[in-house]
Amino acid sequence: MKEKSFYDKVIDVVKAIPYGKITTYGAIAAYLGNKRSSRMVGWVLNRQKNNSNIPAHRVVNRNGLLTGKFHFQGSNLMQELLENEGIEVKNNQIVKMERYFWNPEL
C-alpha cells in the first residue's frame, strides 16, 4: 500500500473543504497526525497554489487571520473569495471563524 506523503494528504484535505467553510493549518496538521506540521500545510499550498484547484483561501491560521493573503495574486483577492462564500472578513481576519470552521476529521 502506498501511503500518500504528507504533502499529498494536505492537498487532499484542502480540496475537500466544503463551500462556505474554512479550516486552519493546525487542524489539518493535527488530522495528519502531528499538529506541529502546520508549517508544512502552508508550504504545500504555496507550491500548489494555483497549480491545482485548491481552495487555499479557505485555509487560515488558528486566529482566523488571512496569513496567506499576500501569496494571492491581488491585494485582497483572498478576502473577496471568502466574502463571496458568505464568510465575513474584517481586517484580514475572519469574524467568528468558529461558525465557519470545518474539521477535516468530519
Add this chain to the structure above:
DNA sequence: TTTCTGACAACAA
C-alpha cells in the same frame, strides 16, 4: 550531502 527556508503552532523562560 549539508544547510537553510517556509501560508504555523506549541512550548519554554
Add this chain to the structure above:
DNA sequence: ATTGTTGCCAGAA
C-alpha cells in the same frame, strides 16, 4: 501575558 525557540516535511542551493 509576551518573546524567542523548536518541531514538522520536503524542496532548493
